[in-house]
Amino acid sequence: MSSPYQAYRDRVQYKGKTKREYVKTKVSESIDSLINDSQYGFTIKINGEEKDVAILSTKTTQEYESANVIAPLEVGLDKGVIFDWDNTDDTIGDEHWIVLKKMFRPDQPGFNGIAYRCTGDLKWIDDDGQLQVQHAYIRSGRITNALGVTPDVNRVFDNIVMHDSDWNMMAATPMNLNLKREMRFIIKGQAYRVSNIDNVSIDNVSILSFEDDRILDTDDIENGIAYTDVYDYTFRLNVEEPIKLYGGDVKKMPISVFNQGIAVDEKVVLTSLTPDIVEVEEDRIIGRGIGEGTVRCALSKNETKYKDIKVIVEEGHEEDIEEIYIVGSDYISWNTSETYSLSNNKDAVFAVEFKSKIKHSQPIFGNNNITISIKDKYSGTVIISAEYEGKLITKEVYIKTL
Numbered sequence: 001m002s003s004p005y006q007a008y009r010d011r012v013q014y015k016g017k018t019k020r021e022y023v024k025t026k027v028s029e030s031i032d033s034l035i036n037d038s039q040y041g042f043t044i045k046i047n048g049e050e051k052d053v054a055i056l057s058t059k060t061t062q063e064y065e066s067a068n069v070i071a072p073l074e075v076g077l078d079k080g081v082i083f084d085w086d087n088t089d090d091t092i093g094d095e096h097w098i099v100l101k102k103m104f105r106p107d108q109p110g111f112n113g114i115a116y117r118c119t120g121d122l123k124w125i126d127d128d129g130q131l132q133v134q135h136a137y138i139r140s141g142r143i144t145n146a147l148g149v150t151p152d153v154n155r156v157f158d159n160i161v162m163h164d165s166d167w168n169m170m171a172a173t174p175m176n177l178n179l180k181r182e183m184r185f186i187i188k189g190q191a192y193r194v195s196n197i198d199n200v201s202i203d204n205v206s207i208l209s210f211e212d213d214r215i216l217d218t219d220d221i222e223n224g225i226a227y228t229d230v231y232d233y234t235f236r237l238n239v240e241e242p243i244k245l246y247g248g249d250v251k252k253m254p255i256s257v258f259n260q261g262i263a264v265d266e267k268v269v270l271t272s273l274t275p276d277i278v279e280v281e282e283d284r285i286i287g288r289g290i291g292e293g294t295v296r297c298a299l300s301k302n303e304t305k306y307k308d309i310k311v312i313v314e315e316g317h318e319e320d321i322e323e324i325y326i327v328g329s330d331y332i333s334w335n336t337s338e339t340y341s342l343s344n345n346k347d348a349v350f351a352v353e354f355k356s357k358i359k360h361s362q363p364i365f366g367n368n369n370i371t372i373s374i375k376d377k378y379s380g381t382v383i384i385s386a387e388y389e390g391k392l393i394t395k396e397v398y399i400k401t402l
Contacts, residue, residue: 024108024109027108027109027110028072028109028110031054031070031071031072031109031110032072034054034056034070035052035053035054035071036052038054040054040055040056040070041053041054042054042055042085044083044084044085044097045083045084045085046075046076046077046081046082046083046084051071051075051076051083052071052075053069053070053071053075053077054069054070054071055067055068055069055070055085056068056070065116065117066114066115066116066117067085067097067114067115067116067117068112068113068114069099069111069112069113069114069115070110070111070112071110071111072109072110072111073109073110073111075111077099077111077113078099078102078111078113078203078204079099079100079101079102079113079202079203079204079205080098080099080174080175080202080203080204080205081098081099081174081204082096082097082098082118082135082174083096083097083099083115084096084097085097095117095118096117096118096135097115097116097117097118098115098116098118098135098136098137098172098173098174098205099113099114099115100113100114100115100116100137100172100202100205101113101114101202116137116172117137118135118136118137118138119136119137119138119139120135120136120138120171120187120188121133121134121135121136121224122134122135122136122171122173122179122185122208123185123186123223123224123225123226124183124185124225124226125225125226125227125228125230125231126178129230129231129301130301130302131225131231131301131302131304132178134173134174134176135173135174136171136172136173136208137171137172137173138169138170138171138187139169139170139171140168140169140170168192168210168211168212169187169192169209169210170207170208170209170210171207171208171210172202172205172206172207172208173205173206173208174204174205174206175199175204175205175206176206177199177206179194179197179206179208180194180197181194181195181196181197182194184213184226184227185210185224185226186215186219186220186221186224186225186226187210187224189221189224190212190215191212191213191214191215191216191219191226192210192211192212192213193210193211193212193213194208194209194210195209195210195211196208196209197209220304223304225304229260231302231305232259232260232330233257233258233259233264233266233299233302233305234257234258234261234307235255235256235257235258235268235297235306235307236255236256236258236323236325236343237254237255237256237309237323238254238255238256238322238323238343239254239320239321239322239323240320240321240322240323241309241310241323242292242309242310242311242312243285243309243310243311243312243320244312244314244318244319244320245278245285245286245287245311245312245313245314246287246313246314246315246316247287247288247289247290247313247315248286248287249286249287249313250281250284250285250286250287251284251285251286252283252284252285253268253270253283253284253285253295253297253309254320255268255297255307255309257299260329260330260331261327261328261329261330261331261395261397262328262329263327266299266300266301267299267300267301268283268297268298268299268300269297269298269299269300269303270282270283270285270295270296270297270298271295271296271298272285272293272294272295272296273293273294273295273296273308274291274292274293274294275288276288276289276293277289277290277291277292277293277311277313278293278294278295278311278313280295285311287311287313288313289313290313290314290315291312291313292310292311292312292313293310293311293312293313294308294309294310294311295308295309295311296308296309297309322344323343324342324343324344324388324391324393325342325343325393325395326340326341326342326343326384326386326393326394326395327340327341327342327343328340328341328384328395328397329397330397330398331397331398331399331400332372332373332374332382332397332398332399332400333374333399333400333401334374334375334376334377334378334399334400334401335374335375335376336373336374337371337372337373337374338371338372338397339369339370339371340369340370340371340372340384340395340397341368341369341370342368342386342388342393345368346368346388347367347368348368348386348387348388348393349386349387349388350363350365350369350370350384350385350386351384351385351386351387352370352372352382352383352384352385353382353383353385354380354382355380355381355382355383370384372384372397374399378399379399379401380399381396381397381398381399382396382397382398382399383395383396383397384396384397
């Protein structure tokens with residue numbers, strides 16, 4: 001018969017032959033118990049993959065929410081990681097959270113940290129014209145780099161340098177070295193300029209400080225994108241709307257993409273908003289039911305740029321009517337010329353109206369085009385018109401400084 005001491009030794013040996021192994025086993029069991037056998041077990045998503053974790057509590061103050069997250073190491077949480085979690089119902093992915101603090105030591109078999117709910121997105125256009133979107137914890141008011149921890153005190157805590165500031169706005173986002181000072185962002189309809197970027201206070205996290213900036217005419221307030229003049233895309237149908245189909249008819253979507261009035265080769269993503277009427281298959285639309293449907297055409301690299309197209313599916317087939325419009329740049333820069341013609345390149349009678357006192361050379365009229373030259377120090381708009389087969393087609397062009 002074993003002694004009580006021997007029984008204790010056997011229990012310890014079962015958990016691990018050394019104190020470190022024993023502690024690791026106990027920690028792993030505690031984490032598993034929190035996740036599987038308690039009210040604290042939740043499912044989150046990291047890069048679209050579901051993971052089980054324990055979220056012990058959430059804390060809400062005036063301007064932020066935080067959550068204490070405990071998980072096995074293999075879940076992959078660390079500072080700067082973004083995960084999706086909705087703590088209000090069973091759905092996943094309605095809220096984005098960023099991990100900003102890690103409390104377990106690296107040699108322990110689990111993660112324990114604090115995550116903050118992302119309250120907005122940072123959107124900007126990169127040098128290649130691509131829309132970049134990055135989730136961020138954004139907060140306004142007088143704050144510290146410690147994100148609200150021990151305010152009004154200058155000190156070092158958990159390798160985080162904390163200091164007071166009178167910044168108008170701050171944001172914590174996964175570290176991105178493409179974020180620079182003087183970049184502009186639209187946050188909740190207000191423009192801000194980046195005054196400072198801190199990439200050292202929290203591992204794998206960029207902390208941006210913002211100052212108030214003024215809204216520009218080129219800002220897209222609705223979609224929260226600054227300087228959209230470098231991202232000025234529009235869609236044009238090559239036929240008159242609505243598009244006509246009959247049941248079972250298959251047609252390539254007759255749409256073109258323009259950047260500042262110049263046709264460009266950009267990928268368009270089609271989505272049927274009424275799949276029972278019209279179906280989408282890559283770049284084609286298919287008539288599936290009699291009635292009126294809608295297809296959304298969105299720019300692949302920026303789906304905030306889209307056009308909804310009406311499609312009518314009928315029993316009898318009607319031919320589409322070609323849509324004729326004036327093609328050419330939406331802008332004429334100082335001391336330059338631009339040429340405009342009809343989209344079908346047919347002959348037409350062109351005319352031009354200068355809406356303000358603009359110094360310009362005499363327009364050059366061709367059988368199927370018009371060329372307009374603008375001198376410097378002038379602004380305003382130009383209205384170009386073309387008479388074709390009894391229809392008057394117009395286009396508004398803006399004067400642009402170099």
